[in-house]
Every structure is written in structure tokens, then in C-alpha cells.
Amino acid sequence: MLMAIIIMGGVAFFFSTVLVIADKKLRVEVDPRIEEIAALLPQANCGGCGFPGCKGYATAIVMNGAPVGKCAPSGAEVNEAIGRIMGVEVSERVRRVVRVHCRGAESVAARKALYVGIPSCQAVSMVQSGDKLCDWGCLGYGDCAKACPFGGITLGENGLPQVNEEVCTGCGLCVASCPKKILQLHGIDERVIVACRSEDPPKQAKSSCANACIGCGICARACPEAVEVKNHLACVKDPGGFSDECIAKLEKCPTGAIGPVDQGKAEALRAEGA
Amino acid sequence: MRAKTFAKGVHPWDFKELSKQRPTEVVKPGKRVVIPLHQHTGAPAEPLVKKGDRLLVGQKIGEAKGFISAPVHSSVSGTVLSVAPFLSPVGRKVLCVEIENDDGYEVNPSIRPCHEGIEEYTPQEVRESVREAGIVGLGGAAFPTAVKLSPPKDQTIDAVVLNGAECEPYLTTDHRLMLERADEILKAAEAVRMTVGAKEIHVGIEENKGDVIDLWSRKVKGIPHVHVEAVKTKYPQGGEKMLIKALLNREVPCGGLPFNVGVIVQNVGTLNAVYDSLTTGMPLIKRGLTISGDGVAKPSNLEVSIGTLFSDLIEGCGGYKGDVNRVLMGGPMMGISQSTDQVPVIKATSGILVMAGAAPGGKEYPCIGCNSCTNHCPMGLVPTTIVSLVRAGKAMESKDWGLTDCMECGTCAFVCPAHIPLVQWVRYGKAEYLKEKKRLESQG
Numbered sequence: 001m002l003m004a005i006i007i008m009g010g011v012a013f014f015f016s017t018v019l020v021i022a023d024k025k026l027r028v029e030v031d032p033r034i035e036e037i038a039a040l041l042p043q044a045n046c047g048g049c050g051f052p053g054c055k056g057y058a059t060a061i062v063m064n065g066a067p068v069g070k071c072a073p074s075g076a077e078v079n080e081a082i083g084r085i086m087g088v089e090v091s092e093r094v095r096r097v098v099r100v101h102c103r104g105a106e107s108v109a110a111r112k113a114l115y116v117g118i119p120s121c122q123a124v125s126m127v128q129s130g131d132k133l134c135d136w137g138c139l140g141y142g143d144c145a146k147a148c149p150f151g152g153i154t155l156g157e158n159g160l161p162q163v164n165e166e167v168c169t170g171c172g173l174c175v176a177s178c179p180k181k182i183l184q185l186h187g188i189d190e191r192v193i194v195a196c197r198s199e200d201p202p203k204q205a206k207s208s209c210a211n212a213c214i215g216c217g218i219c220a221r222a223c224p225e226a227v228e229v230k231n232h233l234a235c236v237k238d239p240g241g242f243s244d245e246c247i248a249k250l251e252k253c254p255t256g257a258i259g260p261v262d263q264g265k266a267e268a269l270r271a272e273g274a
Numbered sequence: 275m276r277a278k279t280f281a282k283g284v285h286p287w288d289f290k291e292l293s294k295q296r297p298t299e300v301v302k303p304g305k306r307v308v309i310p311l312h313q314h315t316g317a318p319a320e321p322l323v324k325k326g327d328r329l330l331v332g333q334k335i336g337e338a339k340g341f342i343s344a345p346v347h348s349s350v351s352g353t354v355l356s357v358a359p360f361l362s363p364v365g366r367k368v369l370c371v372e373i374e375n376d377d378g379y380e381v382n383p384s385i386r387p388c389h390e391g392i393e394e395y396t397p398q399e400v401r402e403s404v405r406e407a408g409i410v411g412l413g414g415a416a417f418p419t420a421v422k423l424s425p426p427k428d429q430t431i432d433a434v435v436l437n438g439a440e441c442e443p444y445l446t447t448d449h450r451l452m453l454e455r456a457d458e459i460l461k462a463a464e465a466v467r468m469t470v471g472a473k474e475i476h477v478g479i480e481e482n483k484g485d486v487i488d489l490w491s492r493k494v495k496g497i498p499h500v501h502v503e504a505v506k507t508k509y510p511q512g513g514e515k516m517l518i519k520a521l522l523n524r525e526v527p528c529g530g531l532p533f534n535v536g537v538i539v540q541n542v543g544t545l546n547a548v549y550d551s552l553t554t555g556m557p558l559i560k561r562g563l564t565i566s567g568d569g570v571a572k573p574s575n576l577e578v579s580i581g582t583l584f585s586d587l588i589e590g591c592g593g594y595k596g597d598v599n600r601v602l603m604g605g606p607m608m609g610i611s612q613s614t615d616q617v618p619v620i621k622a623t624s625g626i627l628v629m630a631g632a633a634p635g636g637k638e639y640p641c642i643g644c645n646s647c648t649n650h651c652p653m654g655l656v657p658t659t660i661v662s663l664v665r666a667g668k669a670m671e672s673k674d675w676g677l678t679d680c681m682e683c684g685t686c687a688f689v690c691p692a693h694i695p696l697v698q699w700v701r702y703g704k705a706e707y708l709k710e711k712k713r714l715e716s717q718g
Contacts, residue, residue: 113613116633117695123702128365128613135367 034062037082042073046149048171061086072096073150073169094187096170098153098163099261102182103195104137105158108210125179133208136198138182147177190239192226192247196257199231206255213257222249227258234258277481279506280516283652284685286443286509286607288482293566293573294446298454303579304586307350307375308360309335312368313580313620314416316342323371327354330382332556335371338405344418344621345408348373349559349579351380363584363603363617365610370618373581387555392461395552397469407551408621409558413437413512413541414604416622419548422540423469425533431470435521435532435539436463436477438486439505439512442605445625447562448542450575452479452486455549456493459542460500462549467499470538475500476521482507509607510683514539516652528679543624561621565591569598569628578619584626585615596630607684639692647686647696653679657686657696664703670710677703 034055041054049070051057060066061082069079069090076095083090115124115131121143124130130139140159147153152167153174161174161183174183182197196213198205205212215232226241227234234257247260312318319336323329329348336346352375359367388399395403405420425431436459440448452459463475477494479487481504494500505511505520515526517539524535532539540548547558559580566573571592578587584601588594602609603623619626647657655676663672677700686696 113611117698118702120702122705123698126365126701126705127611127698128361129367131613 031062033085034058036085037061040074040078040081041071042078042169044073044149044169044171046073046169046171046173048072048169048173072171094189096185097165097168097188098170098172098174098183099186099193100138100161100163100182101184101193101195101197102136102138102160102180103211103257104132104134104209105160105211106140107158109134109137109208109212122177122179130180134198134200134205134212135208136180136196136200137209137212138180143177143179144174144183147173149173187239190236191260192223192236192239192242192250192258193261194227194234194236194258196233196255199233201232205232211255211257214255216254218252218254219250219258222246222252277504277506278478278520279508279511280519280652282650282654282685283508283510283516284650284688285507286688288443288507289566290444290446290449290482292444292446293564293575294449296446296450296573296575298447298450298562298575298577300577301582301587301590302377303350303375303582305375306355306583307352307373307579307581308370308583308618309346309348309373309581310360310362310368310370310618310620311336311346312362313346313622314344314410314418316340316344316418316421318369319343319346321357321369321371323354323357325354325356328352329354329373330380332382332385332559334557338408338418342418342421344410344420345406345557346371347408347557347559349581350375351378352376361614361617363610363612363620363623381556385555385557387553389552392465392549392552395465397471400465400469400552403552404548407547407557409544409547409551410621411541412543412547412561412621412624414608414622414624416620419540419544422533422538423466425470425538429533430536431472431533431538432536433474433476433522433538434463434467434470434472435514435517435537436475436545437512437514437517437539437541438477438479438483439517440483441480441507441509441512442607442609442625443509444566444627445564445605446566447564447575447624449483449486451546451562452483452542453489455546456489458549459545460493462545462552463500463540465552466538466540466545466548472538473499477502478505478511478517478521479503480505480507480511509685509688510652510681513652513681513683515681528676558621561619561623563619563623564625565628566625567602567628567630569595569601569630571595578623580621581618583615584612584617584619587619587626588615588628594628598628598630599633600629602627602629607688608682636693638694641692641694644691646689646691650685650689652683652685653681655680657700658694660703661694661696661699664699664706667706669703669706672703673707677707680704 038055038058043054045053049057051060068083079090110133111131112133119141121139121141124139129135142155144161145153150167152164153161156162198212202214205214213233215229217229219227219234220229223246226238228237317340320339323335330351333348334345335348338345352373355372355374357371360370362368401423409419410416438452487504490502494502518537562577564575574591601612641658660672660675660677680700682697684697
């Protein structure tokens with residue numbers, strides 16, 4: 001009995017000594033800031049920063065000097081806190097959200113053929129470049145909703161994606177998932193959106209979708225500083241160039257392709273300090 | 275003697291009785307002709323004309339860009355209405371030359387053959403003429419023929435295989451060609467054999483074309499290096515890898531091409547085009563095709579100018595009949611569904627099928643692991659595993675299971691009792707795989 005205790009105790013002492021020495025000799029220095037920063041990040045692992053997950057981004061910031069403030073889901077506070085840890089100034093950045101550049105709902109944008117197959121925008125767009133008459137419009141199979149890790153996109157009854165701007169972190173995963181580039185990132189305070197991507201000539205655009213931009217140029221004449229027409233499509237060239245009166249004039253758009261974004265919602269979000 | 279064949283495959287009903295007795299008719303294109311500049315495998319051709327230009331028959335309108343590419347020529351005389359993107363029957367918009375046909379068919383005066391007889395051509399002249407004529411494989415894949423005729427220097431080619439299998443149901447254009455143009459095709463085959471320095475010519479014809487086998491066997495009697503052989507009527511017997519396996523018992527390696535086993539395969543339609551072009555100097559501006567299916571009034575075999583609209587051809591065949599459900603370019607197994615009949619015939623259009631009645635297939639069910647797809651895949655792949663991986667977003671991993679070896683013949687989807695769109699998933703997976711590969715390459 002006594003012998004067993006001595007042997008077991010001796011073995012335990014021997015190995016613990018080895019472990020203590022190993023711990024001292026073979027220690028790998030980990031920068032404690034990595035853990036600190038990783039703890040601050042949202043752990044959504046969305047990849048929107050361009051690094052493999054939150055831990056990956058934290059490591060990149062500390063070890064490779066990746067720029068602070070790339071994490072879209074974290075608000076300004078978190079980015080500032082990371083800036084304090086790293087001792088760098090983080091420039092104030094406007095919160096970005098994703099917005100839908102198509103109003104071709106089921107009722108106004110006809111489909112050219114009956115599609116039978118994989119229910120995914122990516123797959124449909126590989127067949128006859130989509131089943132809608134409009135080659136530019138939203139196909140409505142919801143690849144964006146599947147791509148959003150935050151549940152911020154739902155498919156509305158009209159077949160178009162609806163973005164919950166309060167949930168949207170601007171990570172950009174849905175932007176990458178959309179084969180038609182319908183979803184694009186915008187600063188939260190941008191007031192006007194061109195909700196169409198069709199560069200078809202006016203006649204064709206109108207025949208394929210009642211809400212399509214026909215490139216008539218009324219908007220460009222109303223807000224010459226902010227809007228221009230390129231390839232039969234109105235484009236916002238300067239999001240800051242809209243005045244209140246010129247936004248009011250945009251109501252004249254014959255198809256409603258260009259118009260103000262829902263300002264009530266945007267105001268509420270700004271008031272939250274997001 | 276038992277007909278030769280490959281392992282696995284399927285036996286769809288061939289429906290060839292609809293059109294196989296009808297001789298090839300020449301049809302004129304309509305008032306408006308649309309000629310895509312990208313009709314072949316490889317880089318698109320670059321436009322040489324602009325709006326308002328006057329064109330003559332055979333005039334080059336698109337210049338080949340790069341080694342794997344083919345020039346494009348005008349099939350009519352008339353005026354260029356526009357050079358703009360139009361929907362091509364391959365399912366995407368490509369740059370096209372839209373021409374108003376003046377019905378004069380005035381031929382470009384510079385068109386004349388290099389030599390009087392096809393026998394006088396040297397190998398280099400054959401390659402150059404074929405390349406300049408814009409000839410591509412007319413079996414359906416539209417791979418530039420001049421590239422096939424220029425195998426790497428260190429590769430000896432010992433056999434030319436003539437593909438007369440025509441395994442897709444409904445299609446009978448090659449069947450008619452082999453009956454009506456046997457001598458021309460054989461002369462062109464001889465020119466090709468001489469060009470690549472091969473010793474033998476093997477002709478593979480499916481058993482369901484008994485009249486062709488009889489005719490050709492008589493024609494080649496006494497020519498020791500030409501072998502006409504019956505191959506089993508089985509889909510996809512006309513796939514080049516399947517045909518090589520059946521006729522020569524050689525297996526094309528993974529990711530390889532027929533020249534890796536010393537063979538080049540030419541479709542009989544392609545050879546007919548080679549003959550025409552070498553003897554007249556006229557580039558490839560027309561091709562044979564079959565219009566068939568239960569949705570068209572008069573199924574026919576036609577010789578059609580490239581750029582003729584589907585709608586004009588269907589009208590010429592008596593128009594639609596019954597409850598038309600879909601229009602396909604190509605055969606029912608590999609053909610591409612069309613969303614409109616306002617698309618032009620291109621070099622790859624081997625047929626136009628108009629289907630009436632209910633669409634095949636049905637509600638999709640989960641895979642029950644029956645292994646039918648694996649038991650029938652002529653490439654020896656495991657389609658269900660490949661597709662499961664693609665569905666799980668693991669296109670990179672499915673490459674290890676042969677994703678990129680799949681030739682999309684449609685055999686697996688044909689036999690799948692759960693109606694899983696296996697081929698569509700494979701195509702989807704290939705696109706995802708290329709995207710992922712590009713992303714990894716850009717990251718280094």
C-alpha cells in the first residue's frame with residue numbers, strides 16, 4: 001500500500017516537474033490584444049471584413065496591421081474601442097446598409113418562360129439569363145435571404161427582397177450572392193435611390209417592366225448636380241447633391257424608378273446613433 | 275457479329291421515324307437574319323462590320339481572336355441593321371450582327387477554292403482553309419475543327435473516327451447526310467486523315483441506321499484502311515469518348531482529349547462542311563438540322579443558313595401543332611430549352627425540337643440512394659455524391675469526385691426516379707467551382 005503511494009506520488013511529481021519546465025521553456029507568446037479584440041467583435045464570422053472570421057480579423061489587426069474599422073456589423077463604439085487597444089485613431093464612418101435596386105414585383109415585371117429546376121437565382125440566371133423578361137431585374141428566388149447571416153432579408157409577397165435596415169450590418173454577403181447585382185451598399189443617410197438597373201432601350205425596358213427606368217431624363221433635369229442618365233439608366237453621381245426641392249421634383253418620374261428612400265426609418269436609425 | 279459499344283448508358287426511345295425518311299430540303303432564310311459572333315467553343319469573334327454596311331454571301335463579319343476561336347461569315351447578302359447583343363439559343367445574350375436580307379444572295383467574288391480537287395490540298399492548306407472557313411464541330415459542341423486538326427507535335431495520331439452515331443433521339447440530319455452525301459464525306463475524311471497523318475479511318479454508325487450501314491459498307495469495300503462498323507443503339511454512343519471506347523477500345527484519360535490516345539473524332543456533318551468549303555471556297559454559312567417533335571406539323575430535315583430565326587423555320591414546317599410546351603435547341607437529352615423562338619440558328623444547332631403535352635419529370639423528391647445514376651453514368655462517375663457536395667456548397671471537394679469530368683449528357687437525370695435535376699446541379703457546381711478557383715488564385 002505504502003509502496004504504491006510512494007510510486008504513484010513519485011511519478012506524479014516527476015511529470016508535474018516536466019510539465020512546469022515545458023510550460024516555461026516552450027511558451028508561445030500570444031499577443032493579449034488579439035484575445036481582447038476578438039472578444040469585442042460580434043462573433044458573427046460573416047467574413048465581410050475580408051478575413052476568415054472574427055478571430056482571423058483580430059489576428060490580422062494585431063499581427064499584420066490590418067486597418068481598424070473594417071468590421072461592418074460592429075458599431076462605431078466597438079471600432080473605437082479596438083482603436084484604443086491598438087492606439088490608433090478610427091475615422092468616423094457612416095453606417096452602410098444594403099438597398100434593393102429593383103421594383104420589378106411579380107405584378108409588374110412579366111416572366112418570359114416557365115422555369116422548372118433548382119430554385120436559386122444563381123441557377124436560374126445560368127439558364128436564358130433568368131426567367132424574367134427584364135434581363136436586369138430581381139429574379140426573386142431569394143439567394144440574398146439565404147446568404148444573410150443576420151436574418152435581415154426576407155422575400156416579400158411581391159417577390160422582391162425586403163431589407164430590414166435595423167438588422168443590416170452592411171457586411172456585403174448578399175451583395176456577393178446576387179447574380180444580377182440588385183443589392184448594393186449605401187450610406188444610411190443617402191436620400192435617393194434609383195430602384196432599377198435596366199440599361200435596355202426605353203421601349204424594351206417598358207415592355208418588360210412597368211416600373212423600369214426608361215432614361216427619359218426628367219430626374220437629371222430636376223437635379224442636374226446629383227443625377228445623370230447613362231445607358232438609358234438614371235445614376236446618382238453625387239449622393240450629397242440632393243436638395244429638398246429637387247427631391248420633391250423627383251415625383252415627376254413617370255415610372256417611379258427614382259425616388260426618396262423611406263426617410264422616417266433612416267431618421268430613426270440616425271437618432272439611435274448607429 | 276455483336277455490335278460494339280461502351281459500358282453503361284441508357285436506351286431512350288429514339289423517335290427517329292418522325293423524320294428519317296424525309297430527304298434534306300434547302301430552305302432560304304427570312305427577311306431578317308441574326309448571326310451571333312460567338313457560336314463556338316473558345317473566344318468570341320470580333321466584329322468587322324458596322325451598321326449600314328453592305329454584305330455579300332460568304333463575307334467575313336467576325337474575326338477569330340486567339341487560337342481556340344473561329345471566324346464568322348455572312349450567310350446572306352444585304353445590309354447590316356445593327357451590331358448589338360441578342361439572345362442566342364445557348365441561353366445568353368451575345369454580340370450579334372443583325373442583317374436585312376435583300377434576297378439577292380450575291381456571292382462575295384473573292385470566294386474560290388485553293389485547288390480544283392480536294393486531293394490536291396497539302397496538310398497545311400487544309401488546316402488554314404478550315405480555319406478561315408470558320409468550321410467547327412457540327413455535332414453540337416462547336417469546337418473549332420482547325421484546332422482538332424493541329425494536335426501537338428509530339429502526339430502521333432493513328433486513327434480518324436467518323437462520328438455517325440447520332441445517338442440523340444429525334445435527330446436525323448446526320449442520318450440523311452450519310453445517305454445523300456456519302457462520297458463527299460468519305461473524300462473529306464481522307465483529306466483529314468492525310469492532314470493528321472493517320473493510318474486508319476473508323477466509321478461508327480448506330481444499328482438503328484441499317485440503310486446507312488449497308489450503303490457505307492458497299493462504298494468502302496476494297497479500301498483496306500476504312501472500317502465501317504455498327505455500334506449499339508445506346509445513349510450517349512455519339513459522345514467522342516464513348517465512341518473511341520467502342521470502336522478502338524481505348525480510354526481517353528481524365529481531363530484528356532482524344533488526341534491523347536492517338537485519335538481524332540469528326541462528326542459526319544463537319545466533314546460534309548469541310549468538303550464543301552475545300553471544293554468551293556465557301557466558308558461555313560449553312561448546316562443541316564432536324565426539326566422534329568410532336569409539336570410541329572411537318573417534321574423535316576433541312577439545310578439552313580446560319581442566322582435564320584427559329585420562328586421562320588418552324589413556320590416553314592407547317593407551324594406549331596397542338597399544345598406546345600417547349601422548344602429545344604439540340605436533342606431532347608442535351609438540348610437547351612428556349613424562352614422564345616426569336617433566336618437564330620447557330621453552328622451548334624443540330625436540331626430544333628418542338629414538344630407538346632406535359633413536360634417530362636415531375637415533383638422532386640429526396641435522393642433515395644438507389645444508385646441508378648451511378649449504374650448508368652457512361653463516365654463512371656457517382657452523380658449523386660457530386661450533387662450532394664455541390665448542394666452543400668462544397669464544389670471544390672466535388673472536383674475530387676469528377677465534377678469537371680462530367681460531360682452533362684443527362685443520362686443520370688433521365689434515370690433518376692426522384693426527378694432530381696442532377697445535370698443542372700452539376701452545371702451550377704462547375705460555375706461555383708470556377709468562381710472558387712479564381713478566388714483562391716487571386717489570393718495566391
